[in-house]
Structures are given as structure tokens and as C-alpha cells.
Amino acid sequence: MVLTTSNRAAERRHLLAQSRSGLDCFRLTARFDTNDGNTQSSCPVVAATRGESHPTRTGERLGRTVIVMGRVAMKSSVPREKVRQYSDEGFFVLEAVIPHEHLELLRTVCAAAVDEMNADMDRQGCDVLGINHRGKRYFCGQTMRRHPERRELLFSDLAADICRATLGPDVYLHNDQYVVKCGREGMAFGWHQDGAYVHHRIGDHPECVTLWCALDDVNEENGTIYVLPTHRCGGRQLVEHVKDERSNDRIGYFGDDPGVPVIAPAGSIAVFSSVTFHRSGPNPGGSVRRAYLAQYAPVQLLNEPGVFPQYYGELFLQDGRS
Numbered sequence: 001m002v003l004t005t006s007n008r009a010a011e012r013r014h015l016l017a018q019s020r021s022g023l024d025c026f027r028l029t030a031r032f033d034t035n036d037g038n039t040q041s042s043c044p045v046v047a048a049t050r051g052e053s054h055p056t057r058t059g060e061r062l063g064r065t066v067i068v069m070g071r072v073a074m075k076s077s078v079p080r081e082k083v084r085q086y087s088d089e090g091f092f093v094l095e096a097v098i099p100h101e102h103l104e105l106l107r108t109v110c111a112a113a114v115d116e117m118n119a120d121m122d123r124q125g126c127d128v129l130g131i132n133h134r135g136k137r138y139f140c141g142q143t144m145r146r147h148p149e150r151r152e153l154l155f156s157d158l159a160a161d162i163c164r165a166t167l168g169p170d171v172y173l174h175n176d177q178y179v180v181k182c183g184r185e186g187m188a189f190g191w192h193q194d195g196a197y198v199h200h201r202i203g204d205h206p207e208c209v210t211l212w213c214a215l216d217d218v219n220e221e222n223g224t225i226y227v228l229p230t231h232r233c234g235g236r237q238l239v240e241h242v243k244d245e246r247s248n249d250r251i252g253y254f255g256d257d258p259g260v261p262v263i264a265p266a267g268s269i270a271v272f273s274s275v276t277f278h279r280s281g282p283n284p285g286g287s288v289r290r291a292y293l294a295q296y297a298p299v300q301l302l303n304e305p306g307v308f309p310q311y312y313g314e315l316f317l318q319d320g321r322s
């Protein structure tokens with residue numbers, strides 16, 4: 001269960017809920033001061049360890065956000081209203097921000113990653129591998145090691161700005177993954193929190209962030225994602241998910257809110273918390289819809305504490321610096 005601890009009473013409520021659910025994905029909240037001198041009660045900064053907080057200040061200078069971490073002020077390409085939206089709703093979208101050369105590289109590697117997944121299915125004599133369904137949709141994870149050319153994007157200034165604005169000063173690359181909806185047969189993907197998949201693998205962990213990068217123009221016709229603002233579904237709480245036996249999707253939201261569709265040009269990034277519910281639609285049209293996910297954590301996520309990192313666990317930012 002997620003903790004959003006803007007005050008002690010809230011923390012007690014969340015701890016109670018957490019002890020009931022047995023799930024733990026915690027988020028500690030620091031206070032932050034706005035330009036006008038007002039102190040906000042919640043903040044996008046997530047502290048890695050219980051009891052720790054990073055006083056952080058945001059303010060606008062010449063259209064850029066300035067994030068102050070301790071004594072260090074850093075310009076950020078994430079506008080202040082997006083930082084606030086992340087805090088209030090658990091997501092924001094930056095339109096067409098991925099440089100063209102990175103986009104091209106991501107698309108090239110995407111095709112190779114799908115070929116590799118098909119070869120894996122051939123070897124195992126199957127058409128369904130976890131949540132991968134041959135010719136319908138693919139989730140090709142941890143491709144960075146085989147295709148390290150994309151480190152430039154994963155560890156770029158843009159990624160650093162987004163991570164500082166959402167996670168705070170200490171950040172680790174956790175995972176990368178292509179999600180491909182094939183043309184015509186592209187399957188939908190059920191409502192979930194990314195934290196539920198992580199919890200299934202490693203149990204309790206702090207709130208993380210996903211950068212969902214659109215490699216094609218995305219819309220409701222070609223299987224874009226829909227995001228459920230956290231205030232429309234009970235807040236930032238990681239909830240139990242149920243596995244759908246046909247698709248193998250883990251599903252955690254059964255309400256009738258359709259969510260907010262991300263309709264954006266290729267090169268856009270939807271940034272959402274690991275506790276923000278999202279889903280994606282089918283792709284009945286003729287063209288493929290591709291996305292690349294980069295996921296970051298405020299700590300090195302461990303399979304077993306002290307043993308080895310879950311996925312990458314590679315240090316990206318320390319005290320806000322790469």
C-alpha cells in the first residue's frame with residue numbers, strides 16, 4: 001500500500017491501510033515552497049527511505065523550472081505546472097520532446113527487440129509468453145544490455161530533469177521496455193499500476209516513475225494509453241491486482257472511469273507514477289503503435305536485500321547530479 005505522507009494523520013491512515021493490505025510501496029512527501037512564498041502541503045519529491053525528506057523548492061525563471069535541492073539550484077526543462085500535476089494527479093505529458101535522432105534509434109532497436117521476442121517464442125514453441133502475444137502485442141523488457149546505444153537517451157539531461165522533478169535527487173535506472181501494439185490485432189492492456197508488477201516480483205518498494213515514450217503518433221484509434229488521475233480513484237495507493245487468465249494481465253481497477261487518453265505526436269513522453277493506474281486500448285487499424293518505457297527508482301531495487309539489483313539498479317543521479 002502506498003504512503004503519501006503529507007502529514008502525520010495521513011501517514012497513520014496509510015500505515016493502517018498498509019498493514020491491512022500487506023502491500024507496501026511507500027512515498028514520503030517533502031514540503032516545497034512556490035515562487036510566491038506559499039508552502040505546499042504535498043510535493044512530487046519522493047524520499048527513498050522512511051523518515052528522510054528532501055526540502056525542495058520550485059520556481060519559474062524564463063520559462064524553465066528551477067529546482068533547489070539543498071543548496072544546489074538546477075534549471076529544469078519540466079515546467080512547474082507539470083510538476084504540480086504530477087503531485088496532484090500522478091502524471092503529466094511532455095509533447096514532442098525526444099530528439100529526432102533518439103526517436104529513430106528507438107524505432108530501429110524496437111524492430112530488433114520484437115524479432116528477438118519472436119525467436120524466443122520459437123525456441124519455446126509457444127505464441128504466448130507472459131503478457132506477450134505473438135503478432136498482437138509485445139512487451140520486450142531489459143533490452144538496453146543487448147542494445148546499449150540507447151544509454152544516451154536513458155541517461156540524458158531530459159531524463160534527469162524528469163527524474164529530479166518526480167523522484168528527487170537520488171535516482172537509479174530500474175528497467176526499460178518496448179511495448180508494441182501490432183496493426184489490426186493489437187490487443188488492449190488492462191488497468192494496472194506498474195508498482196503491482198514490481199511488487200509481484202520483489203515485494204515492498206518505494207514509488208517509482210515511468211517515462212512512456214511514444215514512438216508513433218498515438219491516439220484512441222491506435223491503442224494509446226489512458227491514465228487515471230490519482231484523485232479520481234482513491235489516491236496514491238498500491239492495490240491488489242488480479243491476474244486475467246486469458247491475457248495474463250494483472251488488473252487492479254474495475255471502475256467505469258475511462259481515464260484520460262494520451263493523444264500526442266511521436267516523440268512525446270507520458271510521465272506517470274508507479275502507483276498511477278493506466279491501461280491501453282486495442283489497435284484495430286493497419287499501422288503498428290510503438291512505445292518505449294524507461295523506468296526509474298529512488299533506490300536500487302533489490303530482489304533480495306543486499307543480493308543483486310532487480311533489473312538494472314544502475315545509479316543515474318546522486319544528490320541531483322548525474
Ligand SMILES: O=C(O)CCC(=O)C(=O)O
Nearest residue numbers: 179189194225278280291
Ligand atoms: O504501451 C502500452 O500499451 C501500455 C504499456 C504499459 O502500460 C506498461 O507496460 O506498463
